[in-house]
Amino acid sequence: MARNNRQTSPETEFLATYDASAFEHPSVRTDVLIFSVSNSSAENWRRSDKKWFSVLLLRRDQYPEIGKWNLPGTFVNNNETAVDAAYKVLRSEPGAHGDVYLEQLYTFDAINRDPRTRVFSIAQMALVDKNKIQYSGQRDVKWFNIEYDNDTLLLHNDNLTLTEKDLAFDHAVIIKTGIERLRNKIGYTDIVFDMMPPEFTLGELQQVYEIILGHKLIPAVFRRNIAKKVVSTGKMRTGSGHRPSVLFKKK
Amino acid sequence: MARNNRQTSPETEFLATYDASAFEHPSVRTDVLIFSVSNSSAENWRRSDKKWFSVLLLRRDQYPEIGKWNLPGTFVNNNETAVDAAYKVLRSEPGAHGDVYLEQLYTFDAINRDPRTRVFSIAQMALVDKNKIQYSGQRDVKWFNIEYDNDTLLLHNDNLTLTEKDLAFDHAVIIKTGIERLRNKIGYTDIVFDMMPPEFTLGELQQVYEIILGHKLIPAVFRRNIAKKVVSTGKMRTGSGHRPSVLFKKK
DNA sequence: CCAATAGTGTCTGTGAGACAGTATAAG
DNA sequence: CTTATACTGTCTCACAGACACTATTGG
Helix, strand or coil, X not given: CCCCCCCCCHHHHHHHHCCHHHCCCCEEEEEEEEEEEEEECCCCCCCCCEEEEXXXXXXXXCCCCCCCEECCEEECCCCCCHHHHHXXXXXXXXXXXXXXXXXXXXXXXXXCCCCCCCEEEEEEEEECCHHHECCCCCCCEEEEEEEEECCEEEEEECCEEXXXXXXXXXXXXXXXXXXXXXXXXXXXCCXXXXXXXXXXXHHHHHHHHHHHHCCCXXXXXXXXXXXXXXXXXXXXXXXXXXXXXXXXXXX | XXXXXXXXXXXXXXXXXXXXXXXCCCEEEEEEEEEEEEEECCCCCCCCCEEEEEEEEEECCCCCCCCCEECCEEEXXXXXXXXXXXXXXXXXXXXXXXXXXEEEEEEECCCCCCCCCCEEEEEEEEECCHHHECCCCCCCEEEEEEEEECCEEEEEXXXXXXXXXXXXXXXHHHHXXXXXXXXXXXXCCCHHHHHCCCCEEHHHHHHHHHHHHCCCCCHHHHHHHHHHHEEEEEEEECCCCCCCXXXXXXX
């Protein structure tokens, strides 16, 4: 039918007769690591809240790996990018609205990582301020506090503690890869602020660095370095049994 | 048939009836950035050779984008990983044998990046010592010297110079992403040595750092820093019209 | 007053940057 | 002797780490 069209090039003809279904095709998913920062209340009135680094997980109610926990994710349709698909996930499961930091993490492609069929997962990492999230309160969607030392991962939610074997597929590896990426980038980027509320004290910000890096920082050094990235709001935070602190915002 | 088998679980039954072909499936490729270092001979007998940072490209002899240049690559079969597929590419096109450094770079997934059908490309970056490669000498397989400033990419091979529009698909973006990754990692990893011959002078090593980073380094500082990563072989390189230099190897 | 965090001043050691100066081969 | 690279010594400046010291609140 296009034969008599003068604009038909050899390339257009080639494409018209190209049959993609002639090859065997795998599935492509995106799994989304949603990281945030939680507070657990302190042991005594004068102490400040303890901060935790946390990740959102869903409990599987379907085969395969029913009952285990996994990252929220979805298949990537042929008319959308992995980022498009990830934003759909973010809007549905945790109800995140507005701007959310998202970056591609790594593509996981072990041959038998999913028992159903060959599945490639373009894993992505999202950083959110938990206060901005309309937590659906759904059963089986929970934030887990991360404990990660010596390549061993523990995830805590109240009395429930998960180890790697309680996670479905290769999602423990995905989480560990994300933590490592974040640890690396926190030093030379501004991504911490994507997990912070608009106003915060330098003590709180330092705590967030500490839980992500997994070690303590020296306050004087931290303040010297962070000074170029933040600016004072002039406001103070009071009500704690000690000297009030200045509230800062991202510069 | 498995109905009477006592070991049949609900999960096994689920998997037996799961039909992956019920969904629409894309294609998954891997494209391999093969980076190396070239010499172009110096203008005068006393000067040392000028080094270039280079990438291997193939000229397309098929639709689509016939005549343009692209990275070597292949579709990823359902029984292999992207890394497996990349090693097949490395063994065929440039004839690389032995150990080759390979890392996953990024997965490119723009919806219309390939006019044939939806194609995801898990791009990978390989670093090779060009001396170890049995260059097939095939027509239309060439090393191009990289010139990359201000987000503009130029590729040179003798009298032939390519700009981004001479590259097929989104391969110009893949190359730029690879250069950036390498620039970042060269400072805190040992991957330079994967592009070096077993023995080299510190002057040569410094030149390689300089072409990758795109700027000059101060010899005294460079030597101070690299000292912990290299060890002298005791041998000297002579024959150049100036003081001979010590040959080093990776520590 | 006490406990706990906020915030500053300053000393010390390490290492980057800069530059001058010496060494040594081939033609 | 010239040219070009190899290699070393040392001064200065910036900054990380360390630590002591002061400030300020609620109870």
